[in-house]
Amino acid sequence: xxYRENGQFKTSYAEDQALLSIRQDRWFIWLVLVVAFVVxxxxxxxxxxxxxxxxxxxxxxxxxxxxxxxxxxxQISLGTGAFMMVGxxxxxxxxxxxxxxxxxxxxxxxxxxxxxxxxxxxxxxLRIKGLYLAVATxxxxxxxxxxxxxxxxxxNDSPSGSVTAPAxxxxxxxxxxxxxxxxxVLAIAxxxxxxxxxxxxxxxxxxxxxxxxxxxxxxxxxxRPVYAKLxxxxxxxxxxxxxxxxxxFVHLGxxxxxxFDINRSFSMIFMVIIGGLGSILGSFLGAAFxxxxxxxxxxxxxxxxxxxxxxxxxHLEFMIxxxxxxxxxxxxxxxxxxxxxxxxxxxxxxxxxx
Amino acid sequence: xxxxxxxxxxxxxxxxxxxxxxxxQALSNISFDVREHEIRAIIGPNGAGKSSMLNxxxxxxxxxxxxxxFKGEKRHRMEPHKVASQGVARTxxxxxxxxxxxxxxxxxxxxxxxxxxxxxxQALYWGATQREELKHRERVEEIIDFLEIQSIxxxxxxxxxxxxxxxxxxxxxxxxxxxxxxxxxxxxxxxxEEKQDMCRFxxxxxxxxxxxxxxxxxxxxxxxxxxxxxxVLDYGKKIGxxxxxxxxxxxxxxxxYLGVQH
Numbered sequence: 001x002x003y004r005e006n007g008q009f010k011t012s013y014a015e016d017q018a019l020l021s022i023r024q025d026r027w028f029i030w031l032v033l034v035v036a037f038v039v040x041x042x043x044x045x046x047x048x049x050x051x052x053x054x055x056x057x058x059x060x061x062x063x064x065x066x067x068x069x070x071x072x073x074x075q076i077s078l079g080t081g082a083f084m085m086v087g088x089x090x091x092x093x094x095x096x097x098x099x100x101x102x103x104x105x106x107x108x109x110x111x112x113x114x115x116x117x118x119x120x121x122x123x124x125x126l127r128i129k130g131l132y133l134a135v136a137t138x139x140x141x142x143x144x145x146x147x148x149x150x151x152x153x154x155x156n157d158s159p160s161g162s163v164t165a166p167a168x169x170x171x172x173x174x175x176x177x178x179x180x181x182x183x184x185v186l187a188i189a190x191x192x193x194x195x196x197x198x199x200x201x202x203x204x205x206x207x208x209x210x211x212x213x214x215x216x217x218x219x220x221x222x223x224r225p226v227y228a229k230l231x232x233x234x235x236x237x238x239x240x241x242x243x244x245x246x247x248x249f250v251h252l253g254x255x256x257x258x259x260f261d262i263n264r265s266f267s268m269i270f271m272v273i274i275g276g277l278g279s280i281l282g283s284f285l286g287a288a289f290x291x292x293x294x295x296x297x298x299x300x301x302x303x304x305x306x307x308x309x310x311x312x313x314x315h316l317e318f319m320i321x322x323x324x325x326x327x328x329x330x331x332x333x334x335x336x337x338x339x340x341x342x343x344x345x346x347x348x349x350x351x352x353x354x
Numbered sequence: 355x356x357x358x359x360x361x362x363x364x365x366x367x368x369x370x371x372x373x374x375x376x377x378x379q380a381l382s383n384i385s386f387d388v389r390e391h392e393i394r395a396i397i398g399p400n401g402a403g404k405s406s407m408l409n410x411x412x413x414x415x416x417x418x419x420x421x422x423x424f425k426g427e428k429r430h431r432m433e434p435h436k437v438a439s440q441g442v443a444r445t446x447x448x449x450x451x452x453x454x455x456x457x458x459x460x461x462x463x464x465x466x467x468x469x470x471x472x473x474x475x476q477a478l479y480w481g482a483t484q485r486e487e488l489k490h491r492e493r494v495e496e497i498i499d500f501l502e503i504q505s506i507x508x509x510x511x512x513x514x515x516x517x518x519x520x521x522x523x524x525x526x527x528x529x530x531x532x533x534x535x536x537x538x539x540x541x542x543x544x545x546x547e548e549k550q551d552m553c554r555f556x557x558x559x560x561x562x563x564x565x566x567x568x569x570x571x572x573x574x575x576x577x578x579x580x581x582x583x584x585x586v587l588d589y590g591k592k593i594g595x596x597x598x599x600x601x602x603x604x605x606x607x608x609x610x611y612l613g614v615q616h
Binding site: 224 | 451452455483491526
């Protein structure tokens, strides 16, 4: 089956503006969804769920949130870890203090609390941009680190400073097997990816991109810069907050502020840059790259039967990983999503040269 | 050529505008008016303050002195997006398109002020937002037809040649359905054919939509042919104002352009 769009005539603007206007793309997405929702739960091992799929999906969700802000609105943020932390501790406090609250509602409320925090730390973006804004958002990181390790109320007076999430129960069932957790995270990630896609093809998404590309021109055609920037911070933080709550409740189980330190913020930035700024698909690809590649690199010596100590293996892992990041940025600064787009473009005309 | 449309009342009155950046006096005591449906040109040598004047009308710069009346209302210190919501659109001397977006999206962005659905509705998309998108898409397609840019509607504007980018920028301004359109050197850097095309579009916009146009241009042939009245600035001062023939024979204007013997 060739990847072709000829013979597919669009007879209305609705068809032309559809999410996936090429038939083969629609088939592909349905195939991916069927595999993800049906085939994977049937065959995947516990290790695959816990070490790869669940973290991948949660980080992809956070990467989508960050990408809306950095890739679409052009406002750089180094505070993603902090906002994930706000989401995690908000969810924890809500779940512990209001035990009857539906856990899904807890996640949404945690997202909303993070939205408020994100907008507060987004206020500097109205006056400063670029590197200066990055430094301002870095302040969020240090502030949240301090807040959640020093103010005992947030950790429910836990003596060690570490907190444990209650079990995830809703609709009368406890979702604690890896398969169930995977399905929960997958459903949320797919839903939010769709929401993000809808936002970026609507008026608000265009006003974000306009602000990113040429802020003066954007204002002159009527886009309020305050609204465009703060709404980007708000929506982005909502996504990141929910991702943080899921990271804590589903992936970690128990955690301390260190789990969301500045390294988390940096790895999130890597994800969106490697995946592709301004691309929802890129957020997934970037998350996959950051989550899967270290594990793969770790396994390679075993597969090849090279006798190598674990310490050396993990050092090598860091070196190769770093080199690969640099390689990708040089070869394709627009990220994996652009490579994917180029591949599709080539496929459309293959086997002809034009 | 101005027979078809009736030039109406004064729509924009600029009175004694003075603008300084630190010690540099960009505009001093400038007054002129623009009538409904007319094409008003602003000319002058480089650094005369033409673009600053447009920026004042736009709300990008706030003059230290002077008043602006638009549609009969006195305008106070106003931000650019408020000015846009009153029906003023513009293009830029150095193209200011949204480079990462397609031609279609650039034009759709021009209609942002007319889109009313909230953020939650846009997150869901199907329903109110889709209907709104389609409604505006139809209007945008009319502009695409008008400017003859159908074949590039899905192309990212960063990939287009200069002349087409200028045309897309005009399209983005038109998408806002402005009553007053400010064009900052729409024909700069174009070859003769492109200039002719652009002239035709400017005249068509003026005749078909009745849009009032304020235009900065260096090509005197173009200015004298298409504009109804001309303002001449030099070193931030107004040195001439009137119909093209008057301006052409104005000694101060000739001196400014050709220089004078001292």
